[in-house]
Amino acid sequence: MSLKAIYEEVAKCNRCGGCQAVCPTYAETRVEWSVARGRIALVRAMIEGRLPVDPETMAPIYECLLCQKCVAACPSGVRTDQIMLAAREELMKTQGKPAVARAVVRVLRNPRPFNTVVTLLGYYAKTLRPVTIVTRLERVAGVVAKANRLVDRTERRSLQSQAPRYLKAVDSPAHKVAYFIGCATNRLNHAPGIATIDVLQRNKVRVEVPEAVCCGLPALAYGDKETAKEMARRNLDRFAGLDVEAVVSDCGSCTSTLAEYAGLLADDPEYRAKARALSMKVRDISKYLVEIGFAKPRGEVKTSVTYHDPCHLCRHLKVTAEPRAVLKSIPGLDFREMKEADACCGAAGSYMLTHVQLSDEILGRKVAHVAETKAEILATGCPACQLNLGYGLKKHGVPAKVVHAVELLAQAYRAEEGAGTGPASGEAEDGRTTGARTTKAPEKREVAGSGR
């Protein structure tokens, strides 16, 4: 959408200022261009020609997390996220793609994405200047340092290539789905993916894993709609023709992007129908589990857990009850709601690297709320959040471990089978079990075997 086209949306802002109460960036800076009302005022000034479309004016626009907290709180329902994206798109058009966007998109576009994570980080470090407020060398060094701490591990091989190890034939399947592997799960941490495949199969779901490319969200977030469309088409080529009732993802961001393919390709006569069909079919894993009435686990997971709502999951997709339902179904698990559970963690894709300081401040607030619950486990529904939250907990010395909610479900199913007899599907390539990432000593866990 162009800036002009977004003018009507911009005009809907009545400047009541209600967004100040919810905006994570405003909570840290307390300056008006850090809140939806101010950012919209800047966009309006650009549209009306009172401000130039240049990097200085755009800096606050890029500083938006797109978390949509303001959208949910806005009495007039102004779609600030759409306005921000339209403005970013406009900058792309007038100024050309910022180098960082080019870099991100180039890496993600690769059919075999994330050749090396370090390549990506290198790009970040070299090309940050044009789109962010980062101008000084030490800040760039800070970004590299943060990137190193963020990504404390990578997977040697992609989950895509390893998937056959986890796929089992399901006898007389009740459901058929395709699993969409997001980039983070694919190369940084297989555990959520393995758990997803596992819990689906245990619920009589036949899973197939077509080769996916990046969902296109990073390109969209930088305002590069064309690249995003290209990604969408490629994914549609692989997913549209499948005989499945749903396309399931463990990543809130990927899920929400796939759900928006219909809108993204609405003008594309060739792909329009396919996109609409896919957008209807895509499901977050916990939502899908609840829809099919997943089997309540009988194995115990004796620990305490709190849950962080990823922005895309809770506000784009309105999935908030389902992951909690999954967690609360697990015997022995002590669920503790944290304050502001649906507040952004500050990750927002590459934001955690492009806006290190602000992202860290926002994360600090989140971590404090996690710590308040004294929960041993922090569960969430998005691998990008997982990455950032893990970094934050470590940075602030909070002992909780971060997992995807389905990992705990998988663990409970395994516990149901009896201690030490975990199925092969629970083991990652390097021999770590998903459970080992969640608690210190799996063998110490009490197992409820009586149910069998």
Place this chain on the structure above:
Amino acid sequence: MTTDAAEPPARRRPIRRRQTREGIPTLPEVNEPNHHNNPHDEPTPQTLPPQVSKELSRVVGRDGILSRVIDRTVYQYDGTSLGRLPLAVVLPRTPEQVAACLAILTKSGFPVITRGAGTNLSGATTFVKGQAAILETSRMNRLLAVDDGNARALVEPGLRNQELQDAVAARGHFFPPDPASMAVSTLGGNVAENSGGPKCVKYGVTNRWVVGLEVALSTGEVVHTGGVSDYTPGYDLTGVLIGSEGNFGVVTKARLKLLNLPVETRTLMAIFNHLDDAARTVSFMIAAGVTPATIEIIDDVVLQAVEQNVKVGYPLDAEAVLLIEVDGTPEAVAEDAARVDRICHEHSAREVRVAGSEQERELLWRGRREAVGSLARLRPSYAEEDVGVPPSLLPEMLRTIKDIGKRHDLVIGNVFHAGDGNFHPVVLYDERDADETARMHAANLEIMKAAARMGGTITGEHGVGRLKLPGMPLMFSRDEMVFMAGLKRVFDPSGLLNPGKVIPPEAIERAPGAVTRDPAPREVVEALAEARAKGLTLVPSGAGTKLAVGPRQDTPAGAVRLDLTRLPKVLDLDRENLIVRVSAGVSLAELQAALASEGFFFPADPYWAGQATLGGILATGDAGSYRPRYGEIRDNVLGLSVAVADGRSLHFGGRTVKNVAGFDVKRLLIGSWGTLGVILDATIRVYPIPETETVLVSFASVDVLSRFAGSLRAQNDIIPAAFDFADFDPRAGAPSQANNGKPAVRLIVRFEGSQSAVAAQVARLETMAEAPGARLERLSKDEAAAFWEARTESAARFTASGRAAWLKIGFPPAGLTELHGGLTRLAASARAGLAVYAHVINGVADAFIIPDGQGALSGLASLAEGLGRSGGAIYPMVRGRAWPSSAFEPLYGRRDDAGLAARVKEYFDPADSFGVYRV
């Protein structure tokens, strides 16, 4: 912009866009139809000169000043309007920084607009002419202290209302003002605008809940007004600062009062087929003296908009619903809910639903909260008006608004605080459509005119700001506007704090058709002229009961009494709206007798209540024992007529409970002891006579009593209407127990309400009083009447001898033990008798030392010092021999607002016709 307030704005067609000197097209000014045609418009300002910027950044640091174009772009608007680009935005962190910034900017001649969250709906923090810098308080957002024992909180101005609510709710308290913007609006902003909200119908607006302020002035001074108690002798600077819309100074700290969260709350929704019936129900409810915590009305336009947006289950075929909430003790809630239900049904309510669960309640209120937003979704823009009328005129005003909407072809939704007659017609339009915008302005002006015609106000809670300036002549005479504009200069000699708002001098010059007032009575005018001519001191007086008390001790010999009891008397009761217009010379006894015959009373029982006149009671401002429930005298005065020193007759306030048009000048006059002007008459709020019961609980020591009082204050199912302490029995002739070491001390607790609500609370108190050391005594009706009458006579009795000293003391309620201990030691050392009477919750005490002695002097200094540290103070009502201190000055303490108070006196009374105030 106010140049032609009387002309219909529709005749002027705003220009859509305009080239400024910078060559950048600007937006059509929102809500500013006249602005674009101003031929004398100055060029768009640039930034601050580098020298000034540098000075400022030395104060606030480099990150404390924003001056790029994009910075200024996001501070050129507030909750409703768009103005010019400010010169810069300054973000101070401390009171000293605020004062320094004000001094630097005003010294260089730059106007300063203080801004909190920028949510106001009156254009109060934007400007369309000249230039201005923004001083934003968002970085002064700490909650400095919550004092549970005293139910007080100390806050910085940038703290959000909701943040305070969240912090104190965990401790069982709440802060009653609840403006719709409370999620983001700052407490500094609430104070500056004297914010209201739904709950004000029961609890009153912001000015009832602020006891003290720290304020930075444009002179660079930082002064402290008020204190920790509800009543501070001296000019009520706190009261006039509240609602001054950033014209007087910048609030840098505020000390607020909190209440216990109600133990029970019930929400009812009454559905009406006819809007008229709903409005009449409210009028009747008010007249019947039912005071729910909120009475909100929602009309059909809004009901439908809400249901389209969020499904909360509002009826779509009704013309209106009333959303009513009652709170308090369980018995009171049950009874009030039943009364509300009955009244609604009697007035043709189709159905009355009671929220059965917290979820249902939340849903009903969610609809109310989303109302304006839901309306806003129908059209790109909306303007929310804020007029008020006496509740009996609700039906007429609603019809008028509907008519105006029809005539101008505009959709107007109504969702507002019906209980206090405070309307919020929401006019839908598109700010980019010049014609429709002009019609919106025309409609709003007509709505203001209609409200003024009905004896209402142009603004109930949003403030005048810039957008309601055209309505000011509807409310005030030219003299009054000139007077208020001059008063601004007393606080802000530079004239640079938020200029162009509320009452700009240039607007007065061009304001046609202002209100005209009856002149002051000839006797008063003549007496004033004579006093001026001969240099006499004139003492306005009624019964003359307090002529030698308080500040009047210093009245020079040879002063002339201006007897107001001889003037023609007016006593005009408006039964439907529970207000009375009464002249100053009417005695309280006459007033109460007249009211009692109609079932009403005025909540005041100060000393000398039997003889004193209303004028005297207003001038001294001391409410007596009614405080916990009804507030101070100032809280029950809606309007005041006064003759100022030069003989002009001025009127401030009006006939509505909520009214923020102009500065709150009447607050300065109430409690001024006749030293600022002659109070001629007042419009006061009266209340239906409730059932009452008075209970005495006696203790052997103040310490035990104090602990008992502490737990009683924390109790939320016992809500006393009076909560006093006495170490003597007012019914006995003299303080009997002084000096014997073990005084019998007592709490005096009065309950009000329905019979069963009173009985239930007495029963709870009886249970509490089973604790060791407490002895409870229930007074019969006659005994209670005798007790309260004796109380009001005690000051006269003690001071009659001419040997007693009398102290008026402000103290933190939880510090009763320390206060009494200090006073006891003091009296003992002087070998004098002591009698102490205190209004505990309000932190107001009277101590009589009989006879006053030289020995008392030394102890007094350290006692005063100790009290001063906790925000208290001691004032001499009847001075002991050889005591220092002048009138209005605390003993052994200096108020740093004394200079300001002296400037106020100088402004009101330059020739010193009324005497007394000299620091």
